[in-house]
Amino acid sequence: MAAAVETMYDVAAWFMDHALNDNEYLQPMKMHRLLFLSQSYFAIAYHGRKLAPGVFVADDMGPIEPHVFRAFEQGRPSFYLNTNLPAHIETFLESIWRRFGSYSADKLSDITKKTPAYQKAIKMGRRTEIEFKIMVASFSKHKEAPSIDKVLKPRVLRSQTGRPVQVKSWAPGLRKVAEATPLPSQKKAKK
Numbered sequence: 001m002a003a004a005v006e007t008m009y010d011v012a013a014w015f016m017d018h019a020l021n022d023n024e025y026l027q028p029m030k031m032h033r034l035l036f037l038s039q040s041y042f043a044i045a046y047h048g049r050k051l052a053p054g055v056f057v058a059d060d061m062g063p064i065e066p067h068v069f070r071a072f073e074q075g076r077p078s079f080y081l082n083t084n085l086p087a088h089i090e091t092f093l094e095s096i097w098r099r100f101g102s103y104s105a106d107k108l109s110d111i112t113k114k115t116p117a118y119q120k121a122i123k124m125g126r127r128t129e130i131e132f133k134i135m136v137a138s139f140s141k142h143k144e145a146p147s148i149d150k151v152l153k154p155r156v157l158r159s160q161t162g163r164p165v166q167v168k169s170w171a172p173g174l175r176k177v178a179e180a181t182p183l184p185s186q187k188k189a190k191k
Contacts, residue, residue, distance in 0.1 A: 001049050004042065004089055006082065008054035011035060011093070012068050013081035018097055028072060029061055033108035036063045036135070038096050043136040045092065056130040058121035062109040063130055115139070 005011055015034050019026035035054070042051035056063045071077045085093070100108060112118055115138035121128040 003050040003053045004046070005052040005085060008035060008039075008052040008065055008068050009071060009077070009079075010082045010085065011038060011052050012065075012072060013076070014083050014085060014090075014093055015097070016076060017083055018093070019101070022101070024101075027105045028069070029064075030103075030105035030108055031072070032064045032069065033062060033105065033112050034096060034100060035065050035068065036112050037100055037108070037139075038093065039132075040135045040139040041096065042092060043132070044140045048136065050132070051089075051092075056135065057127045058118055058124075058130055059126060060122075062112050063118055063121075066127075 012031055012035060015031055016026050036056055039051050039054060039056070043049060054065050054067070056065055100111075103111075113122075115135070117130050117134040117138040120134060121130040
């Protein structure tokens with residue numbers, strides 16, 4: 001199955017740009033945890049499909065994507081990064097950012113280091129690859145991990161009358177795209 005985004009670099013750059021738009025510095029370790037969570041939750045939401053091609057390894061500090069680690073080691077790389085992602089990918093990443101973006105790097109490390117996938121890999125030694133299937137199972141079956149419905153829930157605010165309303169960014173012409181690619185959890189709710 002093809003990944004939804006061309007490279008993990010693009011996802012990392014998206015998180016960096018999003019943090020910058022929120023006037024926040026995105027620590028490298030926090031970025032790696034967000035990448036790990038994104039890859040895992042995307043697979044849960046889209047029936048095992050990868051968000052981006054990438055491999056995560058167990059490090060003492062938590063899971064990292066070694067290629068992104070090396071490329072972003074001295075800051076944002078100078079090669080081309082595509083941060084214009086498809087609308088449903090941006091919506092997904094917005095949900096990850098909304099759920100986990102306010103957490104500190106240490107808090108995200110605690111969450112990711114407690115997963116069975118990380119635990120299994122670190123027992124085998126540093127730089128051991130974290131198996132993708134176990135990553136997905138760690139977040140879909142682990143009791144301490146937030147459920148997919150809590151991570152991808154729509155943003156809800158109150159109208160002037162106090163009625164709860166879902167908030168979506170205005171994007172003319174994208175309604176058909178959003179309807180064409182609903183999340184699997186949305187499909188189940190309609191049945």
